[in-house]
C-alpha cells in the first residue's frame with residue numbers, strides 16, 4: 001500500500017503501552033487504535049449526529065454478524081483521516097498510539113464544529129484505562145463522548161462512566177451471535193448503566209433465527225431494572241456469517257412483545273449503511 005507513515009519525533013512508539021499515575025487513577029498513555037474518522041452516527045438514539053469515530057482494535061467476542069472483522073485483533077497500524085473515511089488515510093501510525101496523537105486526530109476530524117466523539121470497536125472497554133486518559137483530555141476540550149460497547153464488562157464500564165455523555169450497549173443474544181452470554185454479567189452491566197446520569201440505550205441486533213425466549217429474557221431483564229430504559233431493535237445488516245435480513249413481521253412481533261414491558265422501544269436500522277458511508 002502506498003500509505004504515508006507519519007510518526008513525529010516526540011511520539012516515537014517504544015512498543016509496550018506506557019502507564020503513568022495522575023491523581024488516584026491509573027492513566028495509560030498509549031492504546032491500540034484501528035481507525036479515526038468523521039462520519040454520521042447511524043445507530044440507536046443518536047442517528048444523524050455527526051461524530052468523530054475512534055475505533056479501538058481488539059475484541060474478545062466473535063459475533064456471527066460482526067461487520068468490523070479487521071478490528072477484532074490488535075492491528076499493527078492505526079489509520080487516520082482528518083475528514084470522512086474516503087480513499088487512503090491521511091496518515092498511519094504504529095500501534096500503540098499515544099493519547100496525544102489520538103486527540104490531535106480527533107481535533108482534525110472534528111473540523112472545528114463536530115462536538116461528539118464515539119468510542120467504538122472492536123471492544124473499547126478492553127482498553128478502559130487508555131480511554132479514561134483520553135476522555136480526560138477530550139472533556140477539557142468540551143467534546144461529548146458516546147461509548148459503544150458489547151455490554152458485558154461491568155467493572156470496566158464503572159471506571160469510565162463518570163466521564164461519558166452517552167452509552168449504547170448491546171445485549172448479545174446467543175441465537176444471534178453464535179456465542180454464549182453471561183446473563184449475570186449482562187444484568188450487572190445494565191444495572192450500573194441505569195443508575196448513571198448519562199444518555200443510554202440498550203441495543204439488540206436481530207437476526208431471522210433469533211430465539212424468542214432469549215428476546216423475552218432480555219426485555220424482562222431491562223424492565224426489572226427500569227421500564228423506561230430505551231431498547232433499540234437493530235435489524236442485522238448481512239455481514240460475516242449472516243446473509244439474511246430479518247423479516248418485517250418478525251421485527252414487529254418482537255417490538256410488540258417488548259412494548260408490553262418497556263415504554264421506549266424502537267426499530268432502527270444502521271442508517272449509515274443505507275447512505276453507504278463508513
Ligand code: SF4
Pocket residue numbers: 059060061062063065066067068072121122123150
Ligand atoms: S462485539 Fe462488536 S466488534 Fe466484537 S465481534 Fe461482536 S460485533 Fe464485532
